[in-house]
Amino acid sequence: MDQIKNPNEHLVIPKWITQEYFEQILQKDEPEYAKILSFKPVAAIPPGENFTSIMLRVHLELQLKDGSTKLKTYILKTELAEDRGAKEIREGGIFNKELQMYQTFLPAFEALYKAAGEDIPLAPKCWRAEQRGDNINFVYEDLAVKRFKNVDRIRGLDLPHMQRALHKLAEFHAAASVYVEQEGPLPAEFNEGFIVKKQLALQEHGWAVKSEAFLKAMADWGLEDQEKYTNSFPTAKQYGKVCASNLTGDPLDFNTLTHGDFWSSNLMSNYLENNQIDELIMVDFQLCKWGSPAQDLLFFITLSAANDIKVKKFDYFIRIYWERLVECLKLLKYQKKLPTLRDLQTSLYKKHNTFYAVMAVFNHLPLIKFPTDKDSNLHNVMREDEVGHKFRLRLFSNPTYVEAMKDLYPFFYNRGIFNFNDFY
Numbered sequence: 166m167d168q169i170k171n172p173n174e175h176l177v178i179p180k181w182i183t184q185e186y187f188e189q190i191l192q193k194d195e196p197e198y199a200k201i202l203s204f205k206p207v208a209a210i211p212p213g214e215n216f217t218s219i220m221l222r223v224h225l226e227l228q229l230k231d232g233s234t235k236l237k238t239y240i241l242k243t244e245l246a247e248d249r250g251a252k253e254i255r256e257g258g259i260f261n262k263e264l265q266m267y268q269t270f271l272p273a274f275e276a277l278y279k280a281a282g283e284d285i286p287l288a289p290k291c292w293r294a295e296q297r298g299d300n301i302n303f304v305y306e307d308l309a310v311k312r313f314k315n316v317d318r319i320r321g322l323d324l325p326h327m328q329r330a331l332h333k334l335a336e337f338h339a340a341a342s343v344y345v346e347q348e349g350p351l352p353a354e355f356n357e358g359f360i361v362k363k364q365l366a367l368q369e370h371g372w373a374v375k376s377e378a379f380l381k382a383m384a385d386w387g388l389e390d391q392e393k394y395t396n397s398f399p400t401a402k403q404y405g406k407v408c409a410s411n412l413t414g415d416p417l418d419f420n421t422l423t424h425g426d427f428w429s430s431n432l433m434s435n436y437l438e439n440n441q442i443d444e445l446i447m448v449d450f451q452l453c454k455w456g457s458p459a460q461d462l463l464f465f466i467t468l469s470a471a472n473d474i475k476v477k478k479f480d481y482f483i484r485i486y487w488e489r490l491v492e493c494l495k496l497l498k499y500q501k502k503l504p505t506l507r508d509l510q511t512s513l514y515k516k517h518n519t520f521y522a523v524m525a526v527f528n529h530l531p532l533i534k535f536p537t538d539k540d541s542n543l544h545n546v547m548r549e550d551e552v553g554h555k556f557r558l559r560l561f562s563n564p565t566y567v568e569a570m571k572d573l574y575p576f577f578y579n580r581g582i583f584n585f586n587d588f589y
Contacts, residue, residue, distance in 0.1 A: 169224050173208035175539055178221065179243060181297075182206050187225065187239065190292045190304055195227060195237060202226040202234065209240055211537040217259065217451065219243050222307065238307040239292065244300050258354050258361070259451035260301035265352065266450035267294040267303065270422070273348075274340035281496050285336050287447055305448075313433040313446065318533050319565055321471035322429055324478070329445045330432050331486040334424065334465065337447060338458050339493030341422035346500060351422065351455055358425040358454030359524060360411045369405035374549055375557055376401070379527065382561030386570055394574060399585035404523075406588035411520040414456050418512055419504035423461045425452030428468040428533065459512040460521045462486060467525035467573065468533055476572045483510060519582045526573065534566040535559075 184204035191198045209220040221241040228234055244260060271288045278285040293304040316322055345351060380398060388394060414420060431449040434442050466482050487506045494503055512518055535541055545556045577583045
């Protein structure tokens with residue numbers, strides 16, 4: 166246990182996380198265990214990989230009933246400390262939503278595939294999902310034991326990873342649509358995702374805080390015809406309306422439960438000996454929302470595809486997702502009209518869906534392309550002093566982000582997705 170690495174020495178580990186907390190889990194997961202010999206919780210991920218929760222890897226050394234010893238690890242996820250954004254995140258209800266996903270919906274979605282004769286895992290095994298005082302906590306199997314890992318978020322996903330991830334997304338969406346068709350609508354909280362009606366004013370204010378640094382950095386990106394992008398840059402009011410549009414939908418479209426936060430760090434893969442992907446699995450179901458699959462697709466492709474294929478293969482990505490979606494809907498005996506590729510492509514341009522491209526480019530991609538840094542956290546992104554302003558300038562001027570923007574910003578601008586005068 167001495168060689169355990171801690172990828173974030175600055176993370177404060179909550180005091181209630183003790184070895185006693187894991188005894189019941191071990192009784193189920195390791196029936197041959199007799200006692201815990203040592204216990205060490207450390208950060209599971211470096212700073213900058215997650216902004217809404219504390220993620221720990223808990224290392225246990227066990228003595229088994231036959232006298233032998235065994236090393237065991239779990240992933241524990243809990244809420245941020247109060248002074249690090251816990252209040253705002255709690256108000257968004259995202260942990261309560263993930264609790265329902267692991268307790269009810271994910272097992273039901275996987276059961277639909279089993280009933281149809283297919284074994285399609287969507288999420289890691291969850292050993293505990295509970296409300297404890299003010300906190301909601303999860304204990305998952307440690308996928309690293311099965312050699313699952315994330316792809317480098319800065320480099321992005323190559324073509325084989327994009328294909329497998331889009332197929333997995335289609336499998337999730339198909340099961341959710343069939344489940345709702347059979348069981349009825351999801352609880353009301355699934356009508357909101359990143360955008361929560363009572364936080365619209367907060368979104369507007371956040372945009373006003375960030376936009377000064379964004380415009381200043383953008384002036385040095387070296388875009389051709391720079392002025393047309395600067396002149397069409399959204400005001401705080403327009404950005405607020407972009408956000409508000411996401412609270413509505415089109416009931417005539419094909420709708421499903423979107424993952425809501427689907428990008429490279431929220432999926433993990435393991436590999437065969439020839440480096441081909443063996444399995445790919447989704448994690449982090451805090452922001453699931455009923456809506457068009459276009460929302461997940463815009464968000465995922467924008468944030469996760471490697472720069473050299475992001476724009477070039479954009480329409481191809483939509484097609485391969487759609488092909489797998491239709492295949493899974495047929496397998497699960499979906500009763501309604503199957504979505505056409507034309508329908509899906511059209512939905513990418515609808516105002517209530519394009520919010521996900523806007524948010525991906527302006528809010529998420531700067532953080533995803535930023536190298537691991539102890540200062541990279543939600544608190545510094547939003548603070549309104551000189552420290553916050555300088556950090557935002559670093560984010561928006563980061564050469565890796567700028568490189569991505571040279572193709573992506575004109576791409577969305579020319580498609581009308583960045584035509585913010587539509588929101589009046």
